Amino acid sequence: MRMVVLAGGIGGARFLRGLKRAAPDADITVIGNTGDDIHLFGLKVCPDLDTVMYTLGGGIDEAQGWGRADETFQVKAELAAYGVGPEWFGLGDRDFATHIVRTQMLGAGYPLSAVTEALCDRWRPGVRLLPMSDDRVETHVAVELDGERRAVHFQEYWVRLRASVDAHAVVPVGAEQAKPAPGVLEAIAEADVVLFPPSNPVVSIGTILAVPGIREAVAEAGVPVVGLSPIVGNAPVRGMADKVLAAVGVEATASAVARHYGSGLLDGWLVDTVDADAVAEVEAAGIRCRAVPLMMTDVEAAAAMAREALALAEEVRG
Numbered sequence: 001m002r003m004v005v006l007a008g009g010i011g012g013a014r015f016l017r018g019l020k021r022a023a024p025d026a027d028i029t030v031i032g033n034t035g036d037d038i039h040l041f042g043l044k045v046c047p048d049l050d051t052v053m054y055t056l057g058g059g060i061d062e063a064q065g066w067g068r069a070d071e072t073f074q075v076k077a078e079l080a081a082y083g084v085g086p087e088w089f090g091l092g093d094r095d096f097a098t099h100i101v102r103t104q105m106l107g108a109g110y111p112l113s114a115v116t117e118a119l120c121d122r123w124r125p126g127v128r129l130l131p132m133s134d135d136r137v138e139t140h141v142a143v144e145l146d147g148e149r150r151a152v153h154f155q156e157y158w159v160r161l162r163a164s165v166d167a168h169a170v171v172p173v174g175a176e177q178a179k180p181a182p183g184v185l186e187a188i189a190e191a192d193v194v195l196f197p198p199s200n201p202v203v204s205i206g207t208i209l210a211v212p213g214i215r216e217a218v219a220e221a222g223v224p225v226v227g228l229s230p231i232v233g234n235a236p237v238r239g240m241a242d243k244v245l246a247a248v249g250v251e252a253t254a255s256a257v258a259r260h261y262g263s264g265l266l267d268g269w270l271v272d273t274v275d276a277d278a279v280a281e282v283e284a285a286g287i288r289c290r291a292v293p294l295m296m297t298d299v300e301a302a303a304a305m306a307r308e309a310l311a312l313a314e315e316v317r318g
């Protein structure tokens with residue numbers, strides 16, 4: 001079975017680990033968010049692509065959900081000794097190698113999709129990992145700092161500010177001009193099912209859908225599109241999705257996120273058992289809904305969620 005998964009960072013990567021276990025023979029294409037990308041120290045860092053690659057390739061720092069296991073930070077310390085910032089983004093020595101190789105290949109003229117394929121040759125994630133676009137898209141967040149309105153890079157908002165101030169707007173800069181990366185539209189057109197894992201609906205899946213052509217391709221794929229709520233019990237399972245949901249006027253509930261995607265896109269939606277009362281509301285919006293456990297406490301739990309999502313897809317397929 002051919003599956004396409006629109007994935008962001010930690011939630012998406014952990015779901016994918018479960019999906020691989022639930023469907024070991026599936027042909028899985030991951031369309032990864034690149035709006036989180038940031039240029040630091042002359043290097044291009046792709047957090048969401050790397051989180052998927054490291055998590056599925058066995059190199060992830062499991063507790064953090066990002067960055068490499070057994071990491072050290074000598075280079076970061078030396079950069080700080082030179083007064084070269086920023087210090088708030090934790091790039092480790094092993095992780096630097098990924099960004100050096102990526103930046104070197106980009107500099108040699110390879111598109112991000114080719115670079116990602118080359119990096120995956122080492123990590124063997126067991127899925128085809130495609131960036132949503134080879135074109136530069138960077139999510140910026142409009143905030144008010146010291147009384148003045150500013151736009152900060154998503155990573156600064158997320159990591160330095162810890163989303164401690166309200167996001168007045170979230171803008172995927174460059175998305176309108178971006179084109180889907182090679183293979184993205186084809187993978188969606190050939191898919192038997194499209195899945196939205198419990199990634200951030202605004203800055204991860206929302207950014208992927210903001211690349212012209214991708215939302216339309218998913219809506220017109222003619223196969224079941226099933227999502228899993230990243231919000232459980234009116235709060236994000238991880239991260240601070242509620243802050244960016246507010247920026248787009250979506251309340252942090254499992255039902256509101258489903259309605260935000262809309263029945264034009266979603267055929268099915270999984271909510272956690274604590275949100276069972278949302279099922280009727282989601283079904284009233286024309287989206288088939290089930291309440292199942294959605295906490296990815298381990299790979300088996302993620303696999304159980306994946307099985308539920310695939311079962312709902314078959315129910316929707318009718």
Ligand SMILES: O=c1nc2n(C[C@H](O)[C@H](O)[C@H](O)CO)c3cc(O)ccc3cc-2c(=O)[nH]1
Pocket residue numbers: 008009010036045046047048050051066067088089090091095155158159
């Ligand atoms: O909260 C943090 N997240 C860090 N992240 C996660 C990053 O902010 C992700 O984009 C978000 O977690 C959303 O996916 C990193 C990801 C990388 O690939 C490389 C370095 C970092 C560093 C940090 C960090 O210092 N603190």
